[in-house]
Amino acid sequence: MKKFTCAADIGPIEKAVADAMRIKADRFAWTGLGRNKTLMMVFFNSSLRTRLSTQKAAMNLGMNVIVLDVNQGAWKLETERGVIMDGDKAEHLLEAIPVMGCYCDIIGVRAFAGLTDRDDDYSEKVINQFIQYSGRPVFSMEAATGHPLQGYADLITIEEFKTKPRPKVVLTWAPHPRALPQAVPNSFAQWMLAADYDLVITHPEGYELCEDFTRGARIEYDQRRAFEGADFIYAKNWSAYSGDNYGKILSTDRDWTVDAAKMALTDNAYFMHCLPVRRNMIVTDEVIESDRSLVIPEAANREISAQAVLARMLESLK
Numbered sequence: 001m002k003k004f005t006c007a008a009d010i011g012p013i014e015k016a017v018a019d020a021m022r023i024k025a026d027r028f029a030w031t032g033l034g035r036n037k038t039l040m041m042v043f044f045n046s047s048l049r050t051r052l053s054t055q056k057a058a059m060n061l062g063m064n065v066i067v068l069d070v071n072q073g074a075w076k077l078e079t080e081r082g083v084i085m086d087g088d089k090a091e092h093l094l095e096a097i098p099v100m101g102c103y104c105d106i107i108g109v110r111a112f113a114g115l116t117d118r119d120d121d122y123s124e125k126v127i128n129q130f131i132q133y134s135g136r137p138v139f140s141m142e143a144a145t146g147h148p149l150q151g152y153a154d155l156i157t158i159e160e161f162k163t164k165p166r167p168k169v170v171l172t173w174a175p176h177p178r179a180l181p182q183a184v185p186n187s188f189a190q191w192m193l194a195a196d197y198d199l200v201i202t203h204p205e206g207y208e209l210c211e212d213f214t215r216g217a218r219i220e221y222d223q224r225r226a227f228e229g230a231d232f233i234y235a236k237n238w239s240a241y242s243g244d245n246y247g248k249i250l251s252t253d254r255d256w257t258v259d260a261a262k263m264a265l266t267d268n269a270y271f272m273h274c275l276p277v278r279r280n281m282i283v284t285d286e287v288i289e290s291d292r293s294l295v296i297p298e299a300a301n302r303e304i305s306a307q308a309v310l311a312r313m314l315e316s317l318k
């Protein structure tokens with residue numbers, strides 16, 4: 001595997017799940033696979049889980065790891081071609097990327113959406129430049145429109161906890177004080193549909209996601225109706241995708257916060273969130289602390305999805 005930015009890159013979903021379960025059974029069974037290979041993780045944005053879980057996964061495979069926080073200690077990078085570089089940016093991405101490629105075998109990139117220009121964000125310019133110019137296999141650690149390592153970990157988590165072959169999975173928008181990307185809900189929808197689960201998406205009007213990711217899901221504007229009979233509730237905030245509202249906050253209505261009364265409408269559903277989460281905005285203390293909350297097992301599975309992706313990339317280097 002030379003790139004990992006979406007569910008399709010992993011191939012058949014049954015194999016992706018089987019690979020993950022094998023890794024989970026013995027994550028130290030491939031300690032020789034990454035010997036003398038170096039992973040470089042490049043962060044344009046903050047991270048707790050992705051940083052730690054991906055580094056741990058690489059260590060499980062015997063790899064060496066270099067972490068670059070672009071905004072802390074590196075030269076400020078220009079991303080646009082044709083710019084006269086007389087401002088504060090000392091280096092161009094078009095030199096920086098092939099230079100990074102010289103020092104490693106695999107590159108992971110985190111580069112969030114800017115949320116001002118939809119076409120620019122949805123062209124995935126930054127990660128595509130890494131794919132084109134680094135000469136190395138490249139994987140997304142959350143790019144502008146997707147977070148596939150999260151989607152894969154969410155899939156593994158549901159496979160572990162589901163009690164029906166085709167569970168009802170509800171992705172619900174919830175309020176948040178700052179504008180957030182659509183990457184996590186886009187990927188969640190994509191991976192759930194790839195697994196052929198019964199996916200319902202609920203959000204206030206105006207928060208429709210890009211159909212390229214959600215085609216095949218049912219949209220329900222009444223959150224309480226959406227929750228009825230659900231097996232898994234996956235909460236997430238995102239900013240608007242549609243038209244002139246792109247990147248905007250249209251609502252902070254706390255009537256959309258996931259609470260115990262709403263969870264009582266479900267079929268004793270599990271609660272999920274990718275974290276970091278703002279308590280009592282997205283979800284109440286009571287629900288996230290309940291024995292149906294999967295937020296910690298879900299985060300633990302980030303190590304497994306990262307190891308599965310790194311293992312496939314290492315195989316492709318042989």
Ligand code: AN0
Nearest residue numbers: 180181183184274275276
């Ligand atoms: C980010 C987001 O919503 O995309 C990262 C989530 C994994 N969240 C925040 O910035 C709070």
Ligand code: CP
Nearest residue numbers: 047048049050274275
């Ligand atoms: N879920 C997730 O990607 O968390 P971080 O932003 O902390 O990496």
